[in-house]
Amino acid sequence: MLSLLLLAAALLAWPQLRPLRRLRPKGKREAVVPPHLWVLAAATVTYLVAGVGGLFAGAVLAVTSWRILRRGKRDKATRAATEALSDGIGGVVDELRAGAHPAAAADSAALDTPPPAGDVLRAAAASARSGGDVERTLRELGDPRLKTAVDQLARAWHVSARHGVALADVLDATRRDLDQRAAFARQVHARMAGPRASAAVLAGLPVLGVVLGELSGAGPFHVLTETVAGQVLLVLGAAFLAAGLWWTKRITEVEP
Numbered sequence: 001m002l003s004l005l006l007l008a009a010a011l012l013a014w015p016q017l018r019p020l021r022r023l024r025p026k027g028k029r030e031a032v033v034p035p036h037l038w039v040l041a042a043a044t045v046t047y048l049v050a051g052v053g054g055l056f057a058g059a060v061l062a063v064t065s066w067r068i069l070r071r072g073k074r075d076k077a078t079r080a081a082t083e084a085l086s087d088g089i090g091g092v093v094d095e096l097r098a099g100a101h102p103a104a105a106a107d108s109a110a111l112d113t114p115p116p117a118g119d120v121l122r123a124a125a126a127s128a129r130s131g132g133d134v135e136r137t138l139r140e141l142g143d144p145r146l147k148t149a150v151d152q153l154a155r156a157w158h159v160s161a162r163h164g165v166a167l168a169d170v171l172d173a174t175r176r177d178l179d180q181r182a183a184f185a186r187q188v189h190a191r192m193a194g195p196r197a198s199a200a201v202l203a204g205l206p207v208l209g210v211v212l213g214e215l216s217g218a219g220p221f222h223v224l225t226e227t228v229a230g231q232v233l234l235v236l237g238a239a240f241l242a243a244g245l246w247w248t249k250r251i252t253e254v255e256p
Contacts (some may be wrong), residue, residue, distance in 0.1 A: 004046050006101040009142065009182065011068070020183075024102050031193065037137070042058070042062075043058070043059075045057060046058040049225070050224070050225045050249060051225050051226075051231055052176050052226070052231060052232070053225075053230070053231025053234040053235050054224075054231075054234060055236030056238070057234045057235050057237070057239075058238070059089035060235075060238045060239055061228055061238050061241065061242055063242075064242035064246055065245070067246070068245060068246065069250050071143045071249065071253075072249075074145070075253060077145050078145045078146075079147075079182060079185055079186070079256045081116055081117055081143075081145040081146050082117075082145075082146065082148075082149045082178060082181070082182055083115050083178075083182050084113055084117035084118075084176050085113070085120060085121075085146060085150075085153070085178065086149075086178040086179050086182065087113065087117075088110065088112070088118065088120075088121050089109070089153065089174060089175040089178070090103075090109075090115050090169050090172075090175050091108065091109030091112060091113070092105045092106050092109045092121065092171055093168050093175065095108050095109060096167055096168035096171070097168050101107035101128075102124075102125075102128045102167055103125045103126075103128040103129035104125075105125075106119075106121045106122070106124065106125035106128065107125040109121050110122045110125065110228075114146060116143045116146060117146065119141075119143075120138065120141060120143075120146060120150055123141060124137065124138060125136065125139055126154070129152045133160070134154070134157045134162070135154045135155075135157050135158040138150050138151075138153055138154035138157065139151065139154050140145045149178055152177065153171075153174060156170040156171055156174040157171075160211050189253075192252035192253070194247070196248065196252050196253050199244070199252075203241060203242075203244065203245055205243065206237060210224070210239070231250075
């Protein structure tokens with residue numbers, strides 16, 4: 001009872017941040033907590049609740065989840081950038097067939113193409129305008145989201161310059177190939193939604209088992225947090241769970 005009263009008093013005495021924010025500069029009124037403080041707080045709470053084993057298990061699951069989310073964002077950005085570059089190449093082809101110079105065609109298409117795809121077209125336009133090696137310029141671009149697509153574009157430009165093939169025809173073939181690759185990636189991503197959902201449900205079953213065990217009075221949480229064998233099993237279980245999640249991510253994804 002005394003603990004509840006102290007907690008209530010602490011909540012009532014909790015400082016209000018709104019007056020403090022008004023004293024800050026206009027652009028810095030939001031309180032920003034450094035990310036490492038959140039990590040330190042989560043690690044402290046995990047250690048106090050589940051011990052050293054729980055700390056290691058939480059770290060393994062947190063790192064795995066972070067990498068899976070980061071990889072998912074990267075793949076999504078790659079698909080969007082590839083589709084934008086494909087549309088931009090289509091604009092270049094239209095300009096070339098209308099009689100425009102390659103540099104002017106790439107510049108015109110880059111105006112309607114979002115970055116980083118627009119930056120690729122602008123680099124190609126600058127190199128073509130100055131009479132430089134467009135293939136080398138494109139290959140030196142370091143954006144990992146468009147590495148495969150830019151390599152295809154560089155090869156297409158090389159074929160046109162070396163063998164005298166019409167640039168519009170080569171770029172049009174490159175655009176069609178990129179469109180097919182993007183469509184295939186979207187199709188596989190959509191069809192893998194079911195397996196990904198099943199994997200997420202299976203990943204939550206161990207937690208559900210612990211909760212049901214606690215409700216039935218078996219006390220699995222005490223075993224996992226208060227005994228040496230439980231701590232070891234907790235770490236092993238987290239490692240197996242992380243491996244399963246990562247493997248599921250790898251087999252249900254496709255390179256854009």
